[in-house]
Amino acid sequence: MRNPESGVLYVVSTPIGNLEDITLRALRILKEVDLIAAEGVSHSRKLCQKHGIKTKLISYNQHNQRRRGAELIRRLKSGLDVALVTNAGTPGVSDPGALLINQAVEEGIQVSPIPGPSAVISALSVSGLRAERFLFLGFLSHSSSKRKKELKNLIAEQRTMVFFEAPHRLKSMLMDLKDILGDRQVVLLREMTKIFEEIKRGLASDVLKQLELDSIKGEITLVVAGGEKKMDEGFIDRETQRMIKRLLKENNISVKDMATRISEEKGLPYRRLYKKCLDMKKEMETKQVS
Template identity: 45%
Template structure:
């Protein structure tokens, strides 16, 4: 049973200020305290909507000490809103840590829906949205980066990566060594005046951005598709010989070769 205050996870606009929700505005006005990744950035937002609330800085470098203070405040019954610089807190930021602390201390956490850069980019990418994986920023250490990129080379889901504009071209050239000439999408400056989606095979996209781009960058990568050099008859026979039942073999053959099941079924008649 909860007996303390509540931590509200409040998404803020990723560019266009109109994208904040009415519910987030209400919560920001009602809470006792707002914990912000960058208080200067958040203050601009609060001033725009004429919200006057105490601010406390909570970020990657002070999350241990400040997290403890926030828990103490919540235990006294104060309600706190957590915001990041932009988008939904708790994704690729220290919001994840304070949520874990709240759960450990039996403090209620209420997530509010709202702006998210990775979802905004994904739904307009034209790539598969049924299955996807978010990787955040790629590791900078060579060994960790190599392991991550090697894993992405056969990732069948759509991959979403954040990247800084000054590193974009180098990262794309590096990625090409692992994903070959797969389709990718560069989404930049989402919801802002200069919002842009750059789509195509990675070679083509590299040419389009080689002179540099500005703004917040998201890279989306088409999932790996296994190339099978077998005819439907050969693949179907292979599965059946391996002991697979006919119905499953037909379904899997159709999936692997991206052809209708009825075409495979005809081979068994």
Template identity: 40%
Template structure:
């Protein structure tokens, strides 16, 4: 059973989740210490085993053996729903391959409340989890983000929020966004604004706790293709031109905000204008 646990407020745990934890023969958890606190809070006694990113593949085979015996395993993460940017996907996939029945319980997740609190339209949305750390992989992520249906949601750690927002600003430009921090907790906070404003907030406040970053890129489809490789400033320049500003004024503003040489801005705008006339 995939059992979601509270992401901050203990009152968010469901009756079904409590019953699943009581009935389980084994509770596989990301951190036994954190899960034990939840069990103690609700007077639940269960056998705990660790299941985290460092032992996921090795532990999966052991859990499959338990499941083959007909025993019940409850899979939990430190907070939220296992398998979504948390350990769990491997054992779920392998259990399905073997025809083992899986129950996925509904419950807490930071993603959906964050999307709602962002205030952006939600006919569609895209989710990218945590940004990878390697430069090549990040570049690929940014390319995918520019083509994804907005809003785009990402998980952000307090140790990397400034780096992540800075890199996203370079790749996408000052698109509208929202940071939802400590969702469901006492000190829940929502900060809305363009990415450059969110970066200033992060640099000034050194935010702590778990966070979700929601973005709403609003460029035209033909412009999105040109955002890759850190050229998100083109979208901003095009928007300013569409509003009636002169090319020289736009070039000056882009240079001030992004550090892009004015001659390069003018050249790209001229190129875009030529393409539109064809």
């Protein structure tokens, strides 16, 4: 139940690059509130200076959100209005915000969205891929092995997928994506709405070739086509097939042990792997005979 004496927590979307990409309502709210809780104070100060906003800024980010959150809740309960902003786009979407919003809700404080820019929606809008249903996954794991497991869970996903990625991991992400999900259509967007905005399109392998000579910098959003149809239950990704082929060539392990080993390493069903190992072994033997 709402506390009528409390202020309002406004969740305000701000530009993802171009400082002119902000709504009239967002500008009004940022001028009228008592306090702006910003992920990066220096970053948000540039936006405020651009638009003549003189409201006090304080930091609220993943490093201080528990301590600062309690302070913001006290101020809201005292009747002050607070605007929550992130460095780019909408708070709570791959950025700090959810914790404070939940705290406000528990205290009966009104939470109001002020919609606007979103890297996810902006990327989808120019991707040319089906976007009536999509899956946003943010940043996958920094660890290569964990990222591969996360991608394996998406093998049967038919919806268009949107990822964020760091420049220094982009090539390895695309290679893993191609090996595990197959060489499907991707759209890579770099520095959206900024001076050096760039969009690359094509199969994952084509985009990788385009990146070979490029020095990758800036913020990356990756839109990936969903699978055309549900994968067959016997589907084994290309990376695992290469592993089976290598082990078969080494010829120092039984098919049973091979399937057990790969099942433990990859987390894939033993029976499916055993059948695939047998099929690939027969195929290799047939080629050797012919």
